[in-house]
Amino acid sequence: MKHKSFQHMNCSLAQALEVVGERWTLLVLRDAFFGPRRFNQLQESLGIPRNILARRLNRLVEEGILEKQSVSNSKRFAYALTRKGLDLQPAIMALVQWGDTYKPSPKGPRLIFTERETGEPIQPVKVRSTDGRVLAPNQIGVVPGPGLGK
């Protein structure tokens, strides 16, 4: 099935989804967040068909979101997040937190994200004003920027 591309849309959300909105892509990135991962490790963790995993990984490497790193003393390599990939972290954490809230396990949170140094749980991701106040959706407006014109 050939999808209509979002690439022509002059919208930053559509542009982001054109890259990370394919099925499995964010789950592949989830696994990359806790250290470089080899192909077989990803395949085992995700239970994803190998051809689809290969396609998703190639695309992520082409886009500069993952990079191949050699594994010491071997010809093998692992996939690691670049800066561009690491910058997806707030989006991924916000989706995880939404899933935890609205599709919870009856036994409680599945994973607890902590600050390594203190062991304290992190905050839920929120939208904030310049001076740091949490903003509700109805407090946020939008104005067209220079990039919106033709």
Added chain:
Amino acid sequence: MKHKSFQHMNCSLAQALEVVGERWTLLVLRDAFFGPRRFNQLQESLGIPRNILARRLNRLVEEGILEKQSVSNSKRFAYALTRKGLDLQPAIMALVQWGDTYKPSPKGPRLIFTERETGEPIQPVKVRSTDGRVLAPNQIGVVPGPGLGK
């Protein structure tokens, strides 16, 4: 094409993507963030086939992310975000900001999100510690929670 469901995965990200990870779904929600929208308005804004839009909207209503509201003095209705839908805002804003950074328009930002009351631009969405410090990805750890067991 029938997709393998993510529903069986005991992962909050997979659970979130099972609901909002279908193509178009986040773009439909984007349009709902700035006020209730009627079917034809959504169809025009998105350029999406009517049958796909209808399927996405029905799913979002079933999931309690959108609700139908009657439009005054008419038999028509509009789709509005519920609390559950509004809580997707940090995830959507984080994706928009990533798209703005890495898939920019050469002319500058496409949209500028502001705090309505002050007109000031909002902050980029970040992951923070309990006491409000911004955390980089390598400062964040994860421990299994009670919901991870069988």
